[in-house]
Amino acid sequence: MTTPKGLERDLHYIALGDTAAFRRLYEATSAKLYSVSLTIVRRTDWAEETLQDAFIKVWHSAGDYSVTKGSVMSWLISIVRYRSIDLLRKRANQELSSTDFDDLPAPEVLDASLDKLTQSRQLQVCMDELQPTTRQCIQLAFVFGLSHQEVSEHLSEALGSVKSWIRRGLDSLKRCLQR
Amino acid sequence: MNYQSTELQHQLAARYVVGSMRGSARKRFQRLLMDFPKLREEVAFWEEHLYELTDVIAPQQPNDRVWQRIEERLGFVRTKQKLAKWPWLIGAFASLLLLVNVVLLTSTDSVVPTPIDRVAVIQNAEARTLWLIEQREQTFEVAAIGAIEQVPDQDYQLWMLPADGTAPISLGLLPKQGEVSLPISSRINLTEVAALAVSREPLGGSPESIPTGPVLYTTDLIIL
Numbered sequence: 001m002t003t004p005k006g007l008e009r010d011l012h013y014i015a016l017g018d019t020a021a022f023r024r025l026y027e028a029t030s031a032k033l034y035s036v037s038l039t040i041v042r043r044t045d046w047a048e049e050t051l052q053d054a055f056i057k058v059w060h061s062a063g064d065y066s067v068t069k070g071s072v073m074s075w076l077i078s079i080v081r082y083r084s085i086d087l088l089r090k091r092a093n094q095e096l097s098s099t100d101f102d103d104l105p106a107p108e109v110l111d112a113s114l115d116k117l118t119q120s121r122q123l124q125v126c127m128d129e130l131q132p133t134t135r136q137c138i139q140l141a142f143v144f145g146l147s148h149q150e151v152s153e154h155l156s157e158a159l160g161s162v163k164s165w166i167r168r169g170l171d172s173l174k175r176c177l178q179r
Numbered sequence: 180m181n182y183q184s185t186e187l188q189h190q191l192a193a194r195y196v197v198g199s200m201r202g203s204a205r206k207r208f209q210r211l212l213m214d215f216p217k218l219r220e221e222v223a224f225w226e227e228h229l230y231e232l233t234d235v236i237a238p239q240q241p242n243d244r245v246w247q248r249i250e251e252r253l254g255f256v257r258t259k260q261k262l263a264k265w266p267w268l269i270g271a272f273a274s275l276l277l278l279v280n281v282v283l284l285t286s287t288d289s290v291v292p293t294p295i296d297r298v299a300v301i302q303n304a305e306a307r308t309l310w311l312i313e314q315r316e317q318t319f320e321v322a323a324i325g326a327i328e329q330v331p332d333q334d335y336q337l338w339m340l341p342a343d344g345t346a347p348i349s350l351g352l353l354p355k356q357g358e359v360s361l362p363i364s365s366r367i368n369l370t371e372v373a374a375l376a377v378s379r380e381p382l383g384g385s386p387e388s389i390p391t392g393p394v395l396y397t398t399d400l401i402i403l
Contacts, residue, residue: 031238060382070227077230090388141199170193
């Protein structure tokens with residue numbers, strides 16, 4: 001298991017053109033990053049394309065990473081999530097079908113899954129302070145890449161309510177995380 | 180900066196990171212990020228705090244071909260098809276077509292496992308060949324051949340221009356030297372190609388779905 005420090009060191013080497021470090025970083029993180037993308041784009045070929053693009057970007061942009069901006073995993077996951085969201089936007093058939101909705105976890109499963117947040121006690125505490133529906137909206141958007149409209153359909157709640165819950169939920173979350 | 184606009188920054192950054200900001204708003208925000216360090220700080224705050232929400236997803240090993248394609252795209256490995264074994268192909272286009280045909284006719288399966296469907300030659304204004312592109316069943320085999328201007332902070336990107344006049348579709352990044360194999364997405368319809376084009380883009384390719392840099396060269400895909 002590569003430590004966060006190990007990832008930082010490898011990223012530093014990658015910036016200098018070290019292909020062995022690049023391979024190590026791929027082996028340490030690709031399973032996580034692939035699953036993050038697959039959860040959003042829901043197609044193996046698209047997730048593979050996203051992962052390829054993300055690592056090409058990592059190779060070229062490793063020098064842009066700065067420890068002050070956050071952890072390496074946070075940086076990598078952000079690259080993969082944004083690529084995945086951008087890919088959904090570009091594809092014509094980006095709207096979720098009813099089958100896709102069937103594949104999404106039920107609200108109660110989502111809530112239970114938050115217990116897995118073992119690494120960040122603070123995030124777990126702050127998520128716990130939110131209303132259950134607000135919590136689910138934020139998870140569906142962040143983890144599963146759902147748009148406001150799709151969250152609204154999945155939870156059978158009005159679009160306006162979903163928008164307002166997410167906005168207010170993020171405000172509360174920010175206040176809590178800064179405490 | 181007044182309180183209201185700071186509030187706005189908080190909200191925009193949060194919506195961007197969470198992913199609920201979509202469409203053109205997302206593209207506009209990405210441009211704003213380049214100009215406003217405060218916005219970048221906000222985005223970094225959310226990225227660092229929220230990424231662990233993805234801990235609920237079980238890691239899943241990607242197929243080995245992903246790493247292979249990455250290595251090929253970055254030019255770490257030579258592709259299976261040794262394009263450079265034909266340096267003498269560089270030259271008049273008519274003779275190129277003739278010679279490729281000869282190679283096809285005389286090749287065994289062990290040399291050319293998948294047939295070449297079409298070829299393209301990208302030349303500069305002086306008619307010097309820069310890249311040789313072969314379209315195979317699932318890939319474009321690309322070889323950088325001529326004197327390609329080495330721009331360390333930029334990449335050359337290959338585009339397909341659809342015959343129906345719709346927006347160009349990216350086919351991948353061209354190598355600055357050596358050879359790469361660019362996978363052809365099953366979603367790309369190559370039967371209706373008007374032309375290929377090459378643009379100069381930021382490292383890693385255009386941040387948009389269309390070229391953002393100057394289009395340097397265009398050429399045709401020729402059916403063999």
